Amino acid sequence: MGRKKIALIGGGQIGGILALLVAQKELGDAVMLDIPDKEGVAKGKTLDIMEAAPLMGVDSNLRGTSNYDDIAGADVVIITAGLPRKPGMSREDLLDTNLKIMSDVAKNVKKQCPKAFCIIVTNPLDAMVYAFKKVTGFPKQQVAGMAGVLDTGRFNAFVAMELGVSASDVAGTVLGGHGPTMVPLPRTCTVGGVPLTELLSQEQIDGIVKRTREAGTEIVKLLGNGSAFFSPAVSAIEMAEAYLKDKKRILPCAAMLEGEYGINGYYIGVPALIGAGGVEKVIEIALKDDESAALMASLEAVKKAVAETKL
Ligand code: A3D
Numbered sequence: 382m383g384r385k386k387i388a389l390i391g392g393g394q395i396g397g398i399l400a401l402l403v404a405q406k407e408l409g410d411a412v413m414l415d416i417p418d419k420e421g422v423a424k425g426k427t428l429d430i431m432e433a434a435p436l437m438g439v440d441s442n443l444r445g446t447s448n449y450d451d452i453a454g455a456d457v458v459i460i461t462a463g464l465p466r467k468p469g470m471s472r473e474d475l476l477d478t479n480l481k482i483m484s485d486v487a488k489n490v491k492k493q494c495p496k497a498f499c500i501i502v503t504n505p506l507d508a509m510v511y512a513f514k515k516v517t518g519f520p521k522q523q524v525a526g527m528a529g530v531l532d533t534g535r536f537n538a539f540v541a542m543e544l545g546v547s548a549s550d551v552a553g554t555v556l557g558g559h560g561p562t563m564v565p566l567p568r569t570c571t572v573g574g575v576p577l578t579e580l581l582s583q584e585q586i587d588g589i590v591k592r593t594r595e596a597g598t599e600i601v602k603l604l605g606n607g608s609a610f611f612s613p614a615v616s617a618i619e620m621a622e623a624y625l626k627d628k629k630r631i632l633p634c635a636a637m638l639e640g641e642y643g644i645n646g647y648y649i650g651v652p653a654l655i656g657a658g659g660v661e662k663v664i665e666i667a668l669k670d671d672e673s674a675a676l677m678a679s680l681e682a683v684k685k686a687v688a689e690t691k692l
Pocket of ligand 1: 395502
């Protein structure tokens with residue numbers, strides 16, 4: 382049994398961190414693919430990491446390319462190809478440009494690695510993962526969007542900061558579309574087994590929910606150019622690792638729903654069981670009326686973006 386092969390489509394800010402994490406965690410060998418104009422960047426970043434491998438004590442071969450033949454037979458494909466936001470832009474402002482890119486990527490991935498577990502990161506997330514699934518025609522288990530892991534990570538980080546405890550002990554969940562309508566669920570969040578609602582006031586919780594919804598925008602404003610890249614890369618790697626190691630992790634991610642949560646035919650953020658079968662199962666949480674209403678409102682935002690793809 383050889384090493385696993387991980388294709389990284391897009392060698393920008395997130396792509397670079399993904400490559401470093403693949404090597405550091407020895408998940409397999411990585412091929413970073415970018416457009417011909419950026420082939421040098423893909424080759425440069427991967428060579429740079431190869432040269433760090435002996436220092437990190439890890440064995441992973443990485444290379445850069447602009448030729449899709451080089452990703453043939455990949456076990457996992459992580460797609461970050463596309464434009465990121467600039468200050469003042471919504472994720473939906475990226476739709477037209479990124480849809481063209483996503484359609485092209487999807488056709489090539491279908492041809493080169495029809496069995497790969499595919500993780501979409503490109504924004505607007507819920508519409509891009511929908512488009513990728515439509516264009517490839519891959520089974521729903523094989524295609525997931527990365528957003529919930531990150532949105533939940535952000536929520537958990539803010540809770541940990543507020544309480545002064547380890548973020549590892551915070552277990553929150555965020556549902557819904559990846560945007561300002563997302564639905565953090567403080568009611569189900571626990572900290573070391575204690576319900577969050579017993580540890581923080583409603584006002585503090587409301588503040589954390591609001592900050593979580595706007596967390597991506599907060600980073601876009603601070604950076605001034607481009608969007609978050611460390612945490613999105615870590616989040617996508619969690620999903621890839623759950624698949625490659627058959628970990629059966631329950632990770633919030635954009636999954637294709639067929640009746641779960643009363644939603645049919647859309648990708649939206651829900652807790653999903655990820656193992657060797659890809660998205661093996663969607664976990665349903667019994668929602669309170671207000672939570673359910675918030676999820677439906679988020680679905681409307683997702684539907685609007687999906688309608689714009691005309692797929
Ligand atoms: P960036 O650093 O610009 O990298 C994108 C890369 O994609 C560039 O190197 C481009 O050259 C490359 N690219 C463009 N077209 C193609 C193509 N046809 N084939 C292959 N590569 C191509 O952006 P980034 O890495 O910061 O962000 C990538 C995407 O992730 C953006 O759409 C962001 O909005 C999105 N993003 C999503 C989240 C989520 O939580 C869902 C978080 C942060 C960023």
